[in-house]
Amino acid sequence: MNNIYRLHPQTEMRFDGLWGDLFAGHGGASEGYFLQTGRQPDFAANHNPVAIGVHQVNHPQTHHLCADVRALHPLEVTRGQRMRGLWLSPDCRHFSRSRGKAPVSKRIRSLAWEAAHWGATAQPDMMYLENVPEFLSWGPIIQNDRGEWVPDKRRAGKHFNSFTKELRRLGYDLGWKELLAADFGVPQTRRRLFMVMRRDGQQICWPEPTHGAPDSEGVRSGLLKPWRTAAECIDWSLPAPSVFDRARPLVDASAARITNGTYRYVINSESPFLLKGESLRKHLAANGTPSNRNQQVAAWLAKNYTGVVGQDLRQPMSTVTRRDHHALVTVAMEPVPAAPDQVAAFLVRYYSTGGQLSSLSQPMPTITSKARIGLVIVEGRAHYITDIRYRMLKPHELKIAMGFGPDYVIDRLPDGTRIPEDAQTAGLGNAVPPQLAAALIGANLHGNQWRAAA
Numbered sequence: 001m002n003n004i005y006r007l008h009p010q011t012e013m014r015f016d017g018l019w020g021d022l023f024a025g026h027g028g029a030s031e032g033y034f035l036q037t038g039r040q041p042d043f044a045a046n047h048n049p050v051a052i053g054v055h056q057v058n059h060p061q062t063h064h065l066c067a068d069v070r071a072l073h074p075l076e077v078t079r080g081q082r083m084r085g086l087w088l089s090p091d092c093r094h095f096s097r098s099r100g101k102a103p104v105s106k107r108i109r110s111l112a113w114e115a116a117h118w119g120a121t122a123q124p125d126m127m128y129l130e131n132v133p134e135f136l137s138w139g140p141i142i143q144n145d146r147g148e149w150v151p152d153k154r155r156a157g158k159h160f161n162s163f164t165k166e167l168r169r170l171g172y173d174l175g176w177k178e179l180l181a182a183d184f185g186v187p188q189t190r191r192r193l194f195m196v197m198r199r200d201g202q203q204i205c206w207p208e209p210t211h212g213a214p215d216s217e218g219v220r221s222g223l224l225k226p227w228r229t230a231a232e233c234i235d236w237s238l239p240a241p242s243v244f245d246r247a248r249p250l251v252d253a254s255a256a257r258i259t260n261g262t263y264r265y266v267i268n269s270e271s272p273f274l275l276k277g278e279s280l281r282k283h284l285a286a287n288g289t290p291s292n293r294n295q296q297v298a299a300w301l302a303k304n305y306t307g308v309v310g311q312d313l314r315q316p317m318s319t320v321t322r323r324d325h326h327a328l329v330t331v332a333m334e335p336v337p338a339a340p341d342q343v344a345a346f347l348v349r350y351y352s353t354g355g356q357l358s359s360l361s362q363p364m365p366t367i368t369s370k371a372r373i374g375l376v377i378v379e380g381r382a383h384y385i386t387d388i389r390y391r392m393l394k395p396h397e398l399k400i401a402m403g404f405g406p407d408y409v410i411d412r413l414p415d416g417t418r419i420p421e422d423a424q425t426a427g428l429g430n431a432v433p434p435q436l437a438a439a440l441i442g443a444n445l446h447g448n449q450w451r452a453a454a
Helices: 028-037 049-058 074-078 112-121 133-137 160-167 252-266 277-286 396-402 421-430 434-449
Strands: 018-020 042-045 064-066 083-088 126-129 142-145 149-152 175-180 190-196 294-304 324-333 348-353 354-359 371-378 383-392
Touching: 018 074, 018 277, 028 049, 028 083, 028 434, 042 049, 042 074, 042 421, 049 064, 083 112, 112 126, 112 160, 112 421, 126 434, 133 160, 133 190, 160 175, 190 434, 252 294, 252 324, 252 383, 277 294, 396 421
Parallel strands: 018 042, 018 083, 042 064, 083 126
Antiparallel strands: 126 190, 142 149, 175 190, 294 324, 324 383, 348 354, 348 371, 371 383
């Protein structure tokens, strides 16, 4: 994996103590620690054998504990040795707003108390905790009129305040802040809350962003790199089925989303994202389409969430979740045999009853299993749509979106057992982007002397 962050140039790395990763998952925080220090964590724990197996493949020098973190005895794990640092990423699902109105579990919401448990026993010099921003509202839960356990909005934040009070009583200075993964070289707009806890007398430090929005002052002045994009994550060599004449037609919501997105990101876009060079060649070959120098293929990323259409591939990908909803849509176009100075723009809808015209000033008609939609546009030369293809993103594409390198293993266990794709995706959705962990750990190991890689 390419080191996004340089190892600190000084030799006194202060490795006088153990480093651990609780709720280790696919190892994003551990990989960040490795990127920053060149060392593997001393131990990692997770109750899920698949998660701990993936971690073991990628971090073979680490001592692995497949157990419920609450069942561990810190001093037995550390054997009484000094702890320099500990990373905790307790389950965030029962705080996340993406959970909607689903019932929550008091048991899962209380996992963060392990920070206080380890702080009181193993006493790490510094601890890091990662969760969703809604973690700040951690409070009691009550039963609603259906008997489901839900957060008590009247007492929101009560448990969080008790949690921070206990950590301070244990001698820790605290700080917390939301960080955006895209600002640190991850091609994803994942936003998470990070808490830093220190009892070594040193100042809590926050890393400075290395990337920014393309139109930001920092990028325009050259101080920041532009955000990485979703397009970087796509494997164009994978085939995608056509949305037309499918054995199992798309559901209405998906058909409408593809229709609206094609209108927004291709038909009505002043500069649609067009495949060029090797990407175009791979896409055409994967889908059995002969290479045609006049053919163009536009692409955009659908997001299968209620009320959401999609995004331009030149933006960072939105947050990858345990059950990811990102899908690639490609739109093939052929030149219209007409004069290049044509000024009309319209849709041609091909149904069994014959062609119909629809103005581009009107919404695009919904795609059906047997419809054919042709587009004539003015872009130097008119083109019409010959096909639209659609597929969900694969785990190895989501892996890149999470900031893991291409060589990071997510598809097998140490004994070679293959991991199902849904389990791979779930592990990625739970992971910490390595670059973000590297930035935060580096800032607090080296303070103002730390710098991100150029």
